[in-house]
Amino acid sequence: MTRAPRDIEDLIDLMARLPGLGPRSARRAVLQLIKKRGQLLIPLADAMQSVAVSARECITCGNVGTTEICEICTAEKRAIGEICVVEDVADLWAMERAAVFKGRYHVLGGTLSALDAVGPDELRIPHLVARVQEEEVSEVILALNATVDGQTTAHYIAEQLEPLGIAVTSLAQGVPIGGELDYLDDGTITAALRARKAM
Amino acid sequence: MTRAPRDIEDLIDLMARLPGLGPRSARRAVLQLIKKRGQLLIPLADAMQSVAVSARECITCGNVGTTEICEICTAEKRAIGEICVVEDVADLWAMERAAVFKGRYHVLGGTLSALDAVGPDELRIPHLVARVQEEEVSEVILALNATVDGQTTAHYIAEQLEPLGIAVTSLAQGVPIGGELDYLDDGTITAALRARKAM
Ligand SMILES: [Zn+2]
Ligand SMILES: [Zn+2]
Numbered sequence: 001m002t003r004a005p006r007d008i009e010d011l012i013d014l015m016a017r018l019p020g021l022g023p024r025s026a027r028r029a030v031l032q033l034i035k036k037r038g039q040l041l042i043p044l045a046d047a048m049q050s051v052a053v054s055a056r057e058c059i060t061c062g063n064v065g066t067t068e069i070c071e072i073c074t075a076e077k078r079a080i081g082e083i084c085v086v087e088d089v090a091d092l093w094a095m096e097r098a099a100v101f102k103g104r105y106h107v108l109g110g111t112l113s114a115l116d117a118v119g120p121d122e123l124r125i126p127h128l129v130a131r132v133q134e135e136e137v138s139e140v141i142l143a144l145n146a147t148v149d150g151q152t153t154a155h156y157i158a159e160q161l162e163p164l165g166i167a168v169t170s171l172a173q174g175v176p177i178g179g180e181l182d183y184l185d186d187g188t189i190t191a192a193l194r195a196r197k198a199m
Numbered sequence: 200m201t202r203a204p205r206d207i208e209d210l211i212d213l214m215a216r217l218p219g220l221g222p223r224s225a226r227r228a229v230l231q232l233i234k235k236r237g238q239l240l241i242p243l244a245d246a247m248q249s250v251a252v253s254a255r256e257c258i259t260c261g262n263v264g265t266t267e268i269c270e271i272c273t274a275e276k277r278a279i280g281e282i283c284v285v286e287d288v289a290d291l292w293a294m295e296r297a298a299v300f301k302g303r304y305h306v307l308g309g310t311l312s313a314l315d316a317v318g319p320d321e322l323r324i325p326h327l328v329a330r331v332q333e334e335e336v337s338e339v340i341l342a343l344n345a346t347v348d349g350q351t352t353a354h355y356i357a358e359q360l361e362p363l364g365i366a367v368t369s370l371a372q373g374v375p376i377g378g379e380l381d382y383l384d385d386g387t388i389t390a391a392l393r394a395r396k397a398m
Binding site: 002003004005007008010011014015017018019020021024025027028029030031032033034037040041042043044045047048049050051052054055064065066071072075088089090093096182 | 201202203204206207209210213214216217218219220223224226227228229230231232233236239240241242243244246247248249250251253254263264265270271274287288289292295381
């Protein structure tokens with residue numbers, strides 16, 4: 001059995017580590033890249049190099065951007081009073097696609113998990129509590145996935161924020177049991193946000 | 200709605216053009232890349248750059264490699280007398296994974312297709328006929344997909360090679376109707392090759 005040359009095999013192995021691509025689809029993708037060297041392979045290599053240099057985490061909310069503080073956190077027209085808490089950046093993007101929330105975000109970076117030994121300090125929960133105390137926040141909306149870990153995390157955060165006397169709400173109607181935000185259509189997210197209820 | 204910064208959006212758009220990745224999985228993949236900048240994003244950008252420079256089509260068989268004539272065509276121990284004809288490089292790799300064929304290949308670059316107006320000259324069929332005349336070929340094995348276009352192409356090639364008086368065979372048992380080589384397990388490919396029959 002003759003394998004492909006070393007650097008092509010290396011590229012296939014790296015591609016196969018991307019979520020959604022297995023070894024077979026990685027091989028297909030690499031052949032496609034080689035076939036479309038000018039239109040796809042070189043632009044993709046350049047785009048990756050550029051993102052590798054520019055991408056950084058917003059120090060305020062944890063969103064991905066190219067500046068120390070992200071575009072959402074610095075936008076004049078976004079309400080300072082509302083913070084929407086999400087598990088990861090993909091969920092933040094899903095909320096933005098629904099285009100219904102006009103406040104700012106806080107990205108936890110995951111959920112509490114006894115199994116994976118993820119405690120509050122591994123997430124950005126202490127940072128959230130500090131933000132609520134420092135900024136003029138009137139409502140924290142918990143937009144966490146409707147999974148066991150997501151809901152455990154929501155209840156933990158609600159407890160932490162209770163002494164601060166602000167409204168803590170969570171997405172309600174429309175999020176199916178076991179469902180993950182990033183899989184939902186925009187309308188479902190909009191309905192869930194509109195019908196949010198106090199924790 | 201605030202979108203991700205321009206260069207991150209550009210990377211997502213390019214990733215979404217890969218086979219097997221849609222817009223949603225492209226976003227997930229890009230977030231993963233940003234999270235694993237050192238272990239994944241930078242190595243992947245480097246690997247793509249390197250393949251963009253090195254990858255080329257073998258002038259003899261059409262395989263992808265890094266030299267003018269590929270490793271298989273130059274390998275001393277591979278039989279000169281047998282040429283296995285495949286539709287594309289992914290099928291060549293599938294044959295190599297089965298590790299049962301010890302000859303050389305000829306990659307057509309597709310199949311004849313009335314619908315897509317692909318004639319013999321768009322493929323490497325004239326080149327195959329020339330190879331058979333120039334090299335000491337005793338058998339051409341047609342390992343084309345068991346699709347209508349694949350079988351039409353196999354019959355066309357068999358006709359072209361008939362006057363040259365060499366054996367023309369095709370993969371037989373084990374290739375399911377409508378099946379594509381690259382989806383088959385190695386055992387099935389091995390069985391099909393062993394039971395090949397004269398056209
Ligand atoms: Zn931010
Ligand atoms: Zn070759």
